[in-house]
Amino acid sequence: MRPLSTKLAAIAPSATIEITEKARKMQAAGTDVISLSIGEPDFPTPAHITEACIDALRRGETHYAPGKGIPELLKAIAEKIEQENKIPCTPDQVIVGCGAKDSIYEACEAVLSPGDETIILDPSWVSYEPCVQIAGGVPVHHPLHQDTFQVDDSLLEKVTKKTRMIIVNTPSNPSGAILNHESLQLVADICQDHDLIVLSDEIYEKLIYGKIHTSIGAFPGMEDRTITVNGFSKAYAMTGWRLGYAVASKEIIGNMNKVQQHTISHPTTFAMYGGVAALKGPQECIEEMRTEFERRRAFVLKSMDEMGLSYAPADGAFYAYVKVDGDDAEVANRWLEKGHVAVTHGSAFNHPGWVRLSYAASMDRLQEAMRRISAVL
Ligand SMILES: Cc1ncc(COP(=O)(O)O)c(C=O)c1O
Numbered sequence: 001m002r003p004l005s006t007k008l009a010a011i012a013p014s015a016t017i018e019i020t021e022k023a024r025k026m027q028a029a030g031t032d033v034i035s036l037s038i039g040e041p042d043f044p045t046p047a048h049i050t051e052a053c054i055d056a057l058r059r060g061e062t063h064y065a066p067g068k069g070i071p072e073l074l075k076a077i078a079e080k081i082e083q084e085n086k087i088p089c090t091p092d093q094v095i096v097g098c099g100a101k102d103s104i105y106e107a108c109e110a111v112l113s114p115g116d117e118t119i120i121l122d123p124s125w126v127s128y129e130p131c132v133q134i135a136g137g138v139p140v141h142h143p144l145h146q147d148t149f150q151v152d153d154s155l156l157e158k159v160t161k162k163t164r165m166i167i168v169n170t171p172s173n174p175s176g177a178i179l180n181h182e183s184l185q186l187v188a189d190i191c192q193d194h195d196l197i198v199l200s201d202e203i204y205e206k207l208i209y210g211k212i213h214t215s216i217g218a219f220p221g222m223e224d225r226t227i228t229v230n231g232f233s234k235a236y237a238m239t240g241w242r243l244g245y246a247v248a249s250k251e252i253i254g255n256m257n258k259v260q261q262h263t264i265s266h267p268t269t270f271a272m273y274g275g276v277a278a279l280k281g282p283q284e285c286i287e288e289m290r291t292e293f294e295r296r297r298a299f300v301l302k303s304m305d306e307m308g309l310s311y312a313p314a315d316g317a318f319y320a321y322v323k324v325d326g327d328d329a330e331v332a333n334r335w336l337e338k339g340h341v342a343v344t345h346g347s348a349f350n351h352p353g354w355v356r357l358s359y360a361a362s363m364d365r366l367q368e369a370m371r372r373i374s375a376v377l
Pocket residue numbers: 039098099100101102125169172173201203230231232233239243244
């Protein structure tokens with residue numbers, strides 16, 4: 001038989017999913033593995049959101065919906081983006097997708113022509129590179145500053161005639177770092193000087209500890225050049241709902257809609273009513289989860305200090321990103337096999353020498369995990 005897609009042959013499977021699978025297999029075989037390897041809030045979806053979805057099902061909202069999403073949700077997103085992120089936005093500049101991941105992929109398809117380069121700032125979330133590649137683009141990696149995890153002037157060296165897009169992610173998965181105003185200004189200046197688009201992944205925007213979140217789409221001159229991606233998975237513990245969105249110029253949204261029309265059609269109709277309830281309903285649920293993450297974060301970072309491990313600025317998301325000696329994949333494997341704690345090695349984020357621990361686990365499990373890691377060390 002002739003080989004299957006050469007395009008996909010070049011794409012690595014998701015490292016985070018692979019490690020979690022390995023941990024699951026060990027668990028199935030009877031080993032008490034503590035999984036700190038996946039990025040998923042360990043809280044239930046708030047009840048009022050689930051109820052809104054159930055109501056929608058009972059009302060019979062079980063048929064096709066408008067392609068870019070139900071009007072109520074497009075409006076709720078546009079209002080949120082204007083009020084909170086200070087980005088001018090009308091509902092026709094919004095498209096709802098099956099998770100932020102889907103929106104990121106559609107954005108790559110919408111912007112990139114074959115061979116167009118996209119700059120990815122490392123350490124980077126595992127799916128940016130494959131999304132660019134599947135869309136026919138060429139990923140170009142660029143390291144953030146190794147101590148501050150901020151952007152510096154060296155970014156300009158990566159810009160060529162073929163560069164079309166830069167992806168920024170703040171707060172960052174895996175590092176937890178938040179890009180400061182200067183970093184975002186540098187990116188904005190480069191985008192304007194070189195006619196580039198920025199894809200800004202702000203999915204962890206609500207999970208911040210003592211810092212503030214800034215959206216690059218709100219910078220002067222960036223309205224038409226920014227695709228702001230966000231979603232419901234992390235802020236509202238809705239990972240399984242598969243609901244996310246993008247906000248951009250009508251032209252970009254039009255292109256994303258072409259991809260959507262011919263692939264997913266639209267996200268699940270009744271799930272979108274849950275999305276409306278999330279945005280329009282009480283927001284205390286976010287603060288309750290954030291506060292609990294903050295408590296766990298303090299515990300994990302204190303444990304790292306006690307073990308003499310250094311870590312990236314853990315200002316956002318729910319990850320501690322820790323520097324390790326030697327090969328990070330070997331370290332992660334040792335922690336899993338000897339300590340029965342699953343973490344993700346930094347090479348998965350194009351950043352060897354580090355490992356990522358998710359503190360989206362109960363305090364009891366985190367305490368036990370820290371005890372085990374300390375014993376292995
Ligand atoms: C940085 C980042 N962007 C996007 C996503 C995708 O989120 P969603 O569940 O909305 O597809 C994730 C999920 O892990 C993430 O960490």
